[in-house]
Amino acid sequence: MGLAAIHLTVNGRRHEVFLSANTTLLTALRDLGYTDVKNGCEIGECGACAVLLNGEAVNSCMALARQADGAEIVTNAGLGTMQDPHPIQEAFADAGAIQCGFCTPGMVISTKALLDRNPDPTEAEIREALSGNLCRCTGYGQIIEAVRLSAERLRDLTSSPASSQSEEGQEPASEKRVLASGEQEKAGGDSK
Amino acid sequence: MSKVTPKPLPKADLPELKQVGKPLRRVDALGKAVGATVYAADFTMPNMLHAKVLRSSRPHARIAKLDVSMARELPGVACVMTGEDVKGAKLNTDLPGQTGREARAGSDAPVLALDVVRYVGEPMALVAAETVEIAEQAIRLIEIEYEDLPGVFTPEDALKSGAPILFEPDNVVSRYAIRKGDLEAGMAEADVIVERTFKMPFVEHAYLEPDGGVAWVDEQGVINIRVCTQVIEHFRSIARALGVPQNRVRIRGTMVGGGFGSKEDITVEIFLAFLTRDTGRPVKLVYTREEQFAATAKRHPFTITHKTGVKKDGRITASHVTMTADSGAYPYLTPYVLLYATGMAAGPYKVDNIHVDSVAAPTNQSFTSAFRGFGGPQAALGYEQQMDEIAKALDLDPLEVRRANYMQTGDTTCTGQAVTSAIWTEECATRVLHALGERTPDTPTVKIGRGFANTFQSYGRITWFHDTSRAWVGVEQDGTVVLRCGVPDIGAGQSNSICQIAAEILGVPLERVTIYATDSAVTPLAGTSTATRQLYMSGNAVTMASTAVRTRLVGRAARELGVSEGEIDLSDSRAFVTSDPSRFVELKDLVHLCAAEGIELSHLAQFNAPFTDGLDPETGQGDIWPDFTFGAVAVEVAVDTETGQIELLRCAACHDVGRAINPAAVEGQIAGGTHQGLGYALMEEFVLEDGQIKTPSLAEYLIPTSVDFPSTKVIILESGTGVGPFGAKGIGEPALTPAAPAVANAVADALGLRIESLPYTPKKVLETIERSKQASRQDAEHAKKKQDT
Numbered sequence: 001m002g003l004a005a006i007h008l009t010v011n012g013r014r015h016e017v018f019l020s021a022n023t024t025l026l027t028a029l030r031d032l033g034y035t036d037v038k039n040g041c042e043i044g045e046c047g048a049c050a051v052l053l054n055g056e057a058v059n060s061c062m063a064l065a066r067q068a069d070g071a072e073i074v075t076n077a078g079l080g081t082m083q084d085p086h087p088i089q090e091a092f093a094d095a096g097a098i099q100c101g102f103c104t105p106g107m108v109i110s111t112k113a114l115l116d117r118n119p120d121p122t123e124a125e126i127r128e129a130l131s132g133n134l135c136r137c138t139g140y141g142q143i144i145e146a147v148r149l150s151a152e153r154l155r156d157l158t159s160s161p162a163s164s165q166s167e168e169g170q171e172p173a174s175e176k177r178v179l180a181s182g183e184q185e186k187a188g189g190d191s192k
Numbered sequence: 193m194s195k196v197t198p199k200p201l202p203k204a205d206l207p208e209l210k211q212v213g214k215p216l217r218r219v220d221a222l223g224k225a226v227g228a229t230v231y232a233a234d235f236t237m238p239n240m241l242h243a244k245v246l247r248s249s250r251p252h253a254r255i256a257k258l259d260v261s262m263a264r265e266l267p268g269v270a271c272v273m274t275g276e277d278v279k280g281a282k283l284n285t286d287l288p289g290q291t292g293r294e295a296r297a298g299s300d301a302p303v304l305a306l307d308v309v310r311y312v313g314e315p316m317a318l319v320a321a322e323t324v325e326i327a328e329q330a331i332r333l334i335e336i337e338y339e340d341l342p343g344v345f346t347p348e349d350a351l352k353s354g355a356p357i358l359f360e361p362d363n364v365v366s367r368y369a370i371r372k373g374d375l376e377a378g379m380a381e382a383d384v385i386v387e388r389t390f391k392m393p394f395v396e397h398a399y400l401e402p403d404g405g406v407a408w409v410d411e412q413g414v415i416n417i418r419v420c421t422q423v424i425e426h427f428r429s430i431a432r433a434l435g436v437p438q439n440r441v442r443i444r445g446t447m448v449g450g451g452f453g454s455k456e457d458i459t460v461e462i463f464l465a466f467l468t469r470d471t472g473r474p475v476k477l478v479y480t481r482e483e484q485f486a487a488t489a490k491r492h493p494f495t496i497t498h499k500t501g502v503k504k505d506g507r508i509t510a511s512h513v514t515m516t517a518d519s520g521a522y523p524y525l526t527p528y529v530l531l532y533a534t535g536m537a538a539g540p541y542k543v544d545n546i547h548v549d550s551v552a553a554p555t556n557q558s559f560t561s562a563f564r565g566f567g568g569p570q571a572a573l574g575y576e577q578q579m580d581e582i583a584k585a586l587d588l589d590p591l592e593v594r595r596a597n598y599m600q601t602g603d604t605t606c607t608g609q610a611v612t613s614a615i616w617t618e619e620c621a622t623r624v625l626h627a628l629g630e631r632t633p634d635t636p637t638v639k640i641g642r643g644f645a646n647t648f649q650s651y652g653r654i655t656w657f658h659d660t661s662r663a664w665v666g667v668e669q670d671g672t673v674v675l676r677c678g679v680p681d682i683g684a685g686q687s688n689s690i691c692q693i694a695a696e697i698l699g700v701p702l703e704r705v706t707i708y709a710t711d712s713a714v715t716p717l718a719g720t721s722t723a724t725r726q727l728y729m730s731g732n733a734v735t736m737a738s739t740a741v742r743t744r745l746v747g748r749a750a751r752e753l754g755v756s757e758g759e760i761d762l763s764d765s766r767a768f769v770t771s772d773p774s775r776f777v778e779l780k781d782l783v784h785l786c787a788a789e790g791i792e793l794s795h796l797a798q799f800n801a802p803f804t805d806g807l808d809p810e811t812g813q814g815d816i817w818p819d820f821t822f823g824a825v826a827v828e829v830a831v832d833t834e835t836g837q838i839e840l841l842r843c844a845a846c847h848d849v850g851r852a853i854n855p856a857a858v859e860g861q862i863a864g865g866t867h868q869g870l871g872y873a874l875m876e877e878f879v880l881e882d883g884q885i886k887t888p889s890l891a892e893y894l895i896p897t898s899v900d901f902p903s904t905k906v907i908i909l910e911s912g913t914g915v916g917p918f919g920a921k922g923i924g925e926p927a928l929t930p931a932a933p934a935v936a937n938a939v940a941d942a943l944g945l946r947i948e949s950l951p952y953t954p955k956k957v958l959e960t961i962e963r964s965k966q967a968s969r970q971d972a973e974h975a976k977k978k979q980d981t
Binding site for chain 1 (some may be wrong): 215217218220221222223224225226227228229230231233234397398399400401402447448449450452478480481682683684685856857859860863864865866867868889890891895896897898899901903904906
């Protein structure tokens with residue numbers, strides 16, 4: 001098995017790597033240090049390893065690295081950082097859509113791909129777009145809510161260019177946020 | 193079930209708080225959102241080796257040959273170990289975490305099989321090599337010869353005489369007997385006796401993050417293990433297996449990508465410890481998904497029979513419950529899972545005359561251990577399906593039958609333990625039923641059904657384990673707060689909850705609190721993230737530590753402001769006079785005032801759970817748990833009688849969580865737990881045939897996706913009566929328990945028939961319908977013959 005040189009542009013950084021023919025894009029990315037790309041199953045069933053390959057969401061475990069030669073790849077960490085999170089990442093954090101967080105990078109990538117082509121998706125469209133991303137913690141409800149919130153915030157950003165993204169990003173978590181699907185009753189509360 | 197009105201809630205005093213009770217963004221959320229959180233499999237070390245495990249392909253066999261010489265000679269292989277090399281080391285699988293209890297059930301599995309393998313997937317040898325590929329190649333070079341032994345594949349068979357003995361002397365892994373009241377008299381008093389049997393399958397945890405870790409030996413000779421685990425206190429069991437002092441093993445837990453009980457067992461860490469000690473080099477081991485299915489614990493299959501005596505109005509006069517559980521090839525936590533199921537066998541109902549007889553036996557199949565609920569969900573599938581069967585037998589509304597039997601505060605469980613907190617069974621049930629709204633109409637081929645379940649579930653560990661948790665809280669010079677606590681965060685918000693509590697008590701915003709967690713050597717040990725215990729245990733420890741620091745701050749502020757201590761409150765990073773908030777001192781200035789007088793601004797606290805002695809060996813009577821959480825789920829399903837497909841149309845879940853420390857996190861627990869329960873009922877079954885795994889991947893073992901079920905409507909109740917901080921009860925495990933029996937009852941309502949075993953696959957639905965048609969045809973023929981004669 002000979003090694004071949006391939007070029008990958010990941011999150012704007014260009015890499016030249018020497019890989020064998022059967023190296024998956026997942027392995028190549030993780031070996032390069034992009035460990036936000038998660039390995040959950042290696043057979044394309046869980047979606048934790050999703051990345052944007054030339055703008056399309058793909059499971060990186062199902063692509064050979066050589067097939068991505070010359071391609072632009074964006075991982076979740078390429079969308080935003082702790083200091084400057086992407087509005088989708090921010091929405092996931094605000095909506096309570098993150099529990100263990102292992103599916104989150106793939107979920108964010110699938111959300112980005114969805115909202116790039118459909119800025120105002122219905123619940124059914126959101127569910128369909130995330131159907132290849134497994135989550136074992138949340139039951140998906142708060143994730144759906146996060147996608148809705150992402151779409152809303154991204155639409156606000158594009159409709160009012162005056163409000164910059166960084167201002168949006170620094171807004172503290174709202175205490176008045178309405179629970180995604182729930183209601184809360186305290187003892188003695190009126191229970192109509 | 194006709195229209196249901198929510199039962200009004202009793203009065204309770206819940207003070208409005210600043211940090212607690214708010215759906216704040218969790219402290220761990222942003223790091224996870226942007227991919228900055230580093231998980232166990234993401235770590236690498238200089239000069240690191242990669243490990244792989246050789247696993248048994250036979251369910252029961254003598255190892256006639258295990259020749260590793262070719263593997264050892266492969267270039268790039270640093271180490272190959274077999275059962276001989278680990279000198280018969282055992283896993284202390286049955287008592288994880290810190291506990292004052294020394295006596296163990298003795299249910300040890302070997303670290304590596306020696307002479308005999310007992311299940312497909314049992315570890316037989318380890319390889320550490322320069323690359324993953326070389327390690328895999330070396331595994332393939334190991335020569336094995338098996339001599340197959342007769343296997344046993346059901347616990348019932350294991351208990352027959354002549355069965356292969358997997359657990360000395362008689363295959364009884366554990367057995368319990370509860371004797372409360374007078375069973376015979378109770379049965380004699382009954383108008384009707386209802387007897388039904390219910391069965392549950394093996395279930396896989398299927399968390400997204402495979403088990404993994406990296407270990408190395410540090411400059412002091414201490415074995416360090418970085419691993420995703422629910423139990424950092426496993427360092428003690430690992431030290432025992434290695435034969436080294438307990439202070440020579442250190443576990444540094446990572447953020448856990450889901451655990452649900454399976455990361456309560458020792459997984460990769462024991463292999464890593466042996467390999468790094470042997471090679472002197474860092475070693476990494478991460479399981480593949482296929483290995484997850486073969487090598488880690490499953491939920492226990494149970495068969496549960498309820499024989500219940502009832503009056504015509506639904507009151508239960510006597511109950512006899514029998515349970516048989518499959519422990520798989522090794523006991524692991526089976527003795528305690530069975531105890532949980534046994535102690536919760538009667539459900540949240542007052543049953544004065546009850547016997548419970550339960551037994552667990554081994555099979556040559558995947559071992560079973562903890563899984564969210566720990567036997568509670570299986571018990572609930574017994575008692576809640578039985579409640580509906582009783583309603584059907586008496587032609588009563590299912591809610592009516594439950595109303596006739598609900599426990600009240602002060603009533604006792606089947607082990608005689610009095611429940612001291614609020615019991616909001618009917619409050620929960622009426623709310624979920626109300627939430628379903630108008631009933632969807634049937635079509636000629638699609639039958640609509642509705643069902644609900646009322647369950648209870650303990651939180652906190654078994655009280656004779658002498659459970660404790662510790663936390664350290666300190667205020668920095670700039671008024672920020674540091675929390676040190678050995679709590680493993682398995683994704684449910686364990687870290688965040690205790691940060692919100694510290695923020696509340698010390699009067700700072702949540703973002704001013706930083707937590708350092710999950711290191712067995714440098715963070716105060718907080719016990720396991722299991723048994724729905726962390727909010728209760730570590731929440732109370734953090735409350736104690738924060739309150740101690742607060743008291744000192746308040747004392748100094750009172751002197752500074754010239755008022756009594758009772759007039760001072762802390763909020764928004766300042767201490768102020770409650771009657772005149774314009775008189776205040778900033779927290780950072782208060783810290784300097786304290787420092788100048790040598791007033792200690794940190795505190796280490798230990799919270800002890802109530803300690804009890806255990807159950808009476810004759811009657812099984814006594815206290816088992818600190819407290820219980822009560823909840824309910826209702827669902828509406830559509831059953832297609834032609835295809836056997838079941839569609840979940842609506843789902844509502846309601847739990848009394850005492851006090852929601854973070855309502856968004858509580859909603860996540862309830863929605864997520866419910867979803868797992870729905871999967872349990874409708875989709876999930878880990879299938880073994882003659883001990884061979886038939887569902888080895890996520891392509892065969894299906895878990896719910898985003899398109900399988902609608903979102904659950906979550907209703908959070910707060911009685912304020914729990915034994916956790918601010919009156920909180922635990923919700924992690926209780927969230928799952930009612931969902932599966934609610935589905936079972938809805939499907940029975942739709943079909944007018946009950947399917948005996950979970951999950952309700954289309955095939956099983958059609959078979960059940962067909963069997964019932966045959967039965968009614970036979971009945972009709974019978975009746976006709978009778979008429980003719």
